[in-house]
Amino acid sequence: QVQLQESGPGLVKPSQTLSLTCIVSGGSITSADYYWTWVRQPPGKGLEWIGYIYYSGSTSYSPSLQSRLTISKDTSKNQFSLILSSVTAADTAVYYCARERMAPVSRYYFYYIDVWGEGTPVTVSS
């Protein structure tokens, strides 16, 4: 059973860089069936999709974060990471890593997020 675990600092100063890692256990990030994803949730607010990295290394990012965001992976450690630069208070949120899978149904593929980490809170404050 695949499990995801986020790790990283809980407090980051404004203008600095936030780095989070998601450790994947019970499955490999080299599988072509999954997109390794980041989602965040500001306090008291809804969910926001951040981006993903695919086994091939291809990525897709939220346009609102693209200029500050890098998602990478380390296959040897079976983990993937988020780096967000020039953070502000608006980046304060619980950050979730997650797995979006491609599920075959008849002749088609459908996508859904089937595994989530427990989330890690990040506060941006001086």
Place this chain on the structure above:
Amino acid sequence: DIQMTQSPSSLSASVGDRVTITCRASEGIKNDLGWYQQKPGKAPKCLIYAASILQSGVPSRFSGSGFGTEFTLTISSLQPEDFATYYCLQHNGYPRTFGQGTKVEIK
């Protein structure tokens, strides 16, 4: 970006009630839509994908329907453990986009 408009933003209901939540996409997304349940302090959980396919282990009182731009999540008989916030998420294009969420509260 595809905008997802979810309604209502909150609702109060009693145990045993039938509850319906709606999500509208700003453009057609076929049936590339999932519904997620989130309880306080917990990660979301997928209930339904492909608009109407129940995720394994999810009770049959949950159902989904819709195609194109209009989607619904129905809980046929609300149970105490169903009080939570529900989100739709479109999986048709990038960036992925969530609805604003619907908080289901006890009446």
